[in-house]
Amino acid sequence: MNKRYYTTLVLLMSFSLIGIILMQGYWIYSSWQNKEEEFTLSVNRTLRQVVNEIQSRA
DSSP states (O other): OHHHHHHHHHHHOOOOHHOOOOOHHHHHHHHHHHHHHHHHHHHHHHHHHHHHHHHHHO
């Protein structure tokens, strides 16, 4: 095995690791966005229920 083989192997492994890290970063970002949207919808739904409850008592 020569030095060129090891260099190529190290480069391929490095690119693979960078790709995996980028994918995980994208998944974390996507999950964060989904949770934020879910939270906003939940808050809006709850506020609407509170408003309806207050209006029905008045």
